[in-house]
Amino acid sequence: MTSPLIGVVMGSSSDWDTMQHAVQILTQFGVPHAAQVVSAHRMPDDMFAYAESAQGRGLRAIIAGAGGAAHLPGMLAAKTVVPVLGVPVASRHLQGVDSLHSIVQMPKGVPVATFAIGAAGAANAALFAVAMLASGDPALRQKLEAFRADQTAAARAMALPPAA
Numbered sequence: 001m002t003s004p005l006i007g008v009v010m011g012s013s014s015d016w017d018t019m020q021h022a023v024q025i026l027t028q029f030g031v032p033h034a035a036q037v038v039s040a041h042r043m044p045d046d047m048f049a050y051a052e053s054a055q056g057r058g059l060r061a062i063i064a065g066a067g068g069a070a071h072l073p074g075m076l077a078a079k080t081v082v083p084v085l086g087v088p089v090a091s092r093h094l095q096g097v098d099s100l101h102s103i104v105q106m107p108k109g110v111p112v113a114t115f116a117i118g119a120a121g122a123a124n125a126a127l128f129a130v131a132m133l134a135s136g137d138p139a140l141r142q143k144l145e146a147f148r149a150d151q152t153a154a155a156r157a158m159a160l161p162p163a164a
């Protein structure tokens with residue numbers, strides 16, 4: 001079995017509806033990945049172990065999704081130099097604005113690349129991870145270029161309904 005290049009973690013299984021969109025993209029591009037629940041709040045020792053072992057396990061990036069007081073991406077970034085891509089998950093009461101602010105407002109020196117709230121952010125985090133890997137992998141770069149070309153063709157083919 002190929003060891004994962006991208007780790008996908010989330011604070012709770014309730015984040016899966018959002019984070020599965022990252023996993024779908026990684027699967028589509030054939031990027032070896034592994035997804036699991038890791039919570040800075042509820043399982044801090046596991047979170048530390050995950051971050052501390054990330055480099056040695058060969059992870060090239062970690063996509064971390066969390067909602068509300070979303071400390072997971074930032075705490076991972078505090079414990080590893082493997083790039084962390086943060087995905088704010090929509091929360092029940094504040095619709096994910098709390099998650100976004102928690103993830104994006106990192107202190108200088110400990111960056112988390114922060115994406116949009118929800119499914120689009122999760123998909124874009126995965127596409128960004130693919131782009132990072134593609135810079136050293138011509139076959140993957142070709143797949144990414146084909147994906148973008150398909151997207152452009154679909155946008156050009158968009159038709160609008162007649163005005164009411």
Ligand SMILES: Nc1c(C(=O)O)ncn1[C@@H]1O[C@H](COP(=O)(O)O)[C@@H](O)[C@H]1O
Binds near residue numbers: 013015065068072
């Ligand atoms: N933000 C975090 C962290 C963390 O950052 O460590 N751990 C869990 N959570 C978030 O709590 C929300 C509610 O979780 P539950 O649905 O399990 O109550 C989830 O969006 C999760 O990401």
